[in-house]
Amino acid sequence: MELNELSHAVIGAAMEVHKILGPGLLEASYQKALLHELHLRSIPCRCEVLLPITYKGLAIENAYRIDILVADTLIIELKAIEKTLPIHKAQLLTYLTLTGKPLGLLINFNTSLLKDGVTRVINSKHTS
Template sequence: MKKLGLKVENQILLPLKYKEVSIDNAYRIDLIVEDKVIVEIKSVLDIHPIFYSQVLTYLKLTNIKLGLLINFNTPLIKDGIHRIVNKL
């Protein structure tokens, strides 16, 4: 993606703040592309609902609207791509 001229950040650490408690490295986002799309990469047998929640949490904390959950453990990659939208 970088070769195509896109801005790509990887392994972004995201803090968590709740009341008086603050954790600096609570979350780790796999990829953020052009500050518009979060990409979470998996290689698992089954996509569990917690993975969708994980991406949605990242979207809400960053105020980004679109996320992709990509599972590389599928015969066809198109079957492993899941689109998640943050309804700001």
């Protein structure tokens, strides 16, 4: 599946979850529901993917956890907060940079319309 097609499919799955559950739940609930919806749509994904880092020769194994990694290409960072902040986008960009993945989606389920809670983040340093 092409990257834009994949991101469109993921956003569609997230919209289905939001349509059924609405805003106001905990992030973990949306994560489980979105994982289920992606599996129902046969979109390969993994949850809570560990992202280790190295600092001056020190391996830090549990430095970060990617909320959802889709098709080993697209990183999803989930939120259920009043408003996303620049730090949330920066966090996703850090994940993209560390992994070399091309695209991420910051999805905030705590919005009236989910389309207002979706931000695409492109890794300008992606090499591939």
